[in-house]
Amino acid sequence: MLDSQANVKPAIFEKSKQRPALILNADYRPLSYFPLSLWPWQEAIKAVYLKRVNVAAEYEEVVRSEKLTLPLPSVIVLKNYVVPTKTVPFTRATLFLRDEFTCQYCGYKGKDLTFDHVVPKSRGGKTRWDNVVAACQSCNLRKAAKTTSQAGFKLKKVPTKPSPEVLLNKGKKFPPSDMHKSWIDFLYFEKDFD
Numbered sequence: 231m232l233d234s235q236a237n238v239k240p241a242i243f244e245k246s247k248q249r250p251a252l253i254l255n256a257d258y259r260p261l262s263y264f265p266l267s268l269w270p271w272q273e274a275i276k277a278v279y280l281k282r283v284n285v286a287a288e289y290e291e292v293v294r295s296e297k298l299t300l301p302l303p304s305v306i307v308l309k310n311y312v313v314p315t316k317t318v319p320f321t322r323a324t325l326f327l328r329d330e331f332t333c334q335y336c337g338y339k340g341k342d343l344t345f346d347h348v349v350p351k352s353r354g355g356k357t358r359w360d361n362v363v364a365a366c367q368s369c370n371l372r373k374a375a376k377t378t379s380q381a382g383f384k385l386k387k388v389p390t391k392p393s394p395e396v397l398l399n400k401g402k403k404f405p406p407s408d409m410h411k412s413w414i415d416f417l418y419f420e421k422d423f424d
């Protein structure tokens with residue numbers, strides 16, 4: 231660009247700083263929303279160098295090697311489309327996401343949530359999508375080995391296994407706090423950004 235910025239020497243990237251690249255599928259959608267698909271800068275640079283990705287946006291900083299100077303990519307797009315997975319792994323992250331980081335008994339939202347077996351393990355309750363819910367520590371303690379009715383608790387929602395689409399849409403509601411401004415054009419979060 232021939233503006234005043236053109237004469238400004240780009241800042242050299244400090245390797246101590248994190249500069250991850252948002253990685254998009256060939257259809258320009260993030261590979262995943264939660265966690266948001268990010269690659270460390272080293273991986274991003276390597277993929278650019280190997281021509282496996284196109285660069286959609288860049289940081290202002292550059293990375294220098296002996297032979298070349300490259301702008302650090304901030305958004306990269308896979309050249310080959312990756313078919314999204316049809317199965318949802320049963321993990322802490324996916325379970326919390328299904329329950330939108332909300333205690334399924336009292337509605338508390340927070341980072342210090344735990345898991346609760348709706349039918350307690352001691353009563354044969356299984357560790358499965360339909361029997362484990364996010365619960366705050368106090369509900370978890372109060373419920374202990376009781377059933378929901380014994381504890382006088384009512385579930386906000388009947389727990390079920392979420393579909394990949396449902397989880398993807400929920401993931402959009404929980405963007406990382408340290409988003410780079412160049413990513414926003416490629417994300418469809420239902421949140422407002424400043």
Ligand SMILES: [Zn+2]
Nearest residue numbers: 333336366369
């Ligand atoms: Zn609670």
